[in-house]
Structures are given as C-alpha cells and as structure tokens.
Amino acid sequence: MSEQPKPQDSGRDETAEERADRRWGDLLQEVRIAQTGAQIMFGFLLTVAFTERFAGLDGLERTLYVTVVTLGAFAVGTLIAPVSYHRLLAGEHVKPRMVTAVAHLVALGLVLLALTISAALLLLLRVAGLGWGAWAVAGGVLLWFGICWVLFPATVLRRGREDGRPAR
Numbered sequence: 001m002s003e004q005p006k007p008q009d010s011g012r013d014e015t016a017e018e019r020a021d022r023r024w025g026d027l028l029q030e031v032r033i034a035q036t037g038a039q040i041m042f043g044f045l046l047t048v049a050f051t052e053r054f055a056g057l058d059g060l061e062r063t064l065y066v067t068v069v070t071l072g073a074f075a076v077g078t079l080i081a082p083v084s085y086h087r088l089l090a091g092e093h094v095k096p097r098m099v100t101a102v103a104h105l106v107a108l109g110l111v112l113l114a115l116t117i118s119a120a121l122l123l124l125l126r127v128a129g130l131g132w133g134a135w136a137v138a139g140g141v142l143l144w145f146g147i148c149w150v151l152f153p154a155t156v157l158r159r160g161r162e163d164g165r166p167a168r
Helices: 016-048 052-056 059-089 095-127 132-162
Strands: none
Touching (some): 059 095
C-alpha cells in the first residue's frame, strides 16, 4: 500500500472548509479592486466612439480601439465571473474546488486587464502624436505589470520556499 501524499501544512489550525472560506474571502477582496478599475475603464472606453475626435482616427487606431474595447469586455466579464460561480455553486459543497477555479479566472482577468491598459495606453499615445514611441511606452508598461504582478510575487514565493515556510 502506498501512502497518499499529505497536503502541505499551511501552519494554520483549520479544516479544508475553513481554509476554503478564508481563501474565498481573500479572493473576493482582491477581485473587488481589479473589478472596479476594469469596469470604470471599460465604461470610459465605451464613450470614446461617440466623440467627435473618433471620426478622425486612422485605420490602425480604430483597430486598436476595437481591440481595447474587446479586451476590456473580456477582462470585465472574467473578473465578474466569481459572482456567477458563487451563485451557481453555493450550497453544493464544492467550495475548495470553486476557490481554486475562481483563483485561476482572476489571474486570467488580471492578464486581460494588463493587456487592456497597455493597449489603451498605446491608442492614447498614438492619438497624442507619439508615433512609434507609443509602442515602446505601452510595451514598457506591460513589462512593468509583468514584473510587479508576476515576477515580484514569484520571488517572494521562491524565497519563502527556500526558507522552508509552508505554502498558503
């Protein structure tokens, strides 16, 4: 008989359900920040097509606008998805799995949000006349998001594991 692997000790005295409840609360606090920003930005983006200046956009700028609005819609929809998960799965005794699935959706939502912000910045800077420099600035901002949102946390996680600290 082989032993089943034990889940890594979190250093907390909590059941799997208590852990799921804690993680769910943490996740909701995190998503509220990203969700609000994404919704506000998406709302502003929708109004751009109704301005006089929109008619003066060239083909690339119109394509960028459509891309930005589409990415924004995907970001908002993905970041609102936890509400649907909770409504559909509440009381079904699947919270640990739900929390994991929603955490993946929130991560995807953050990627979509970073792409939306970078593409919106690219469009704005092109319209402002920055030309090819707009691509460099937008690319730099996207890189910065990757550093702040992925690289820095990954470094903290790696160092914690090297120090022998338990996960979550």
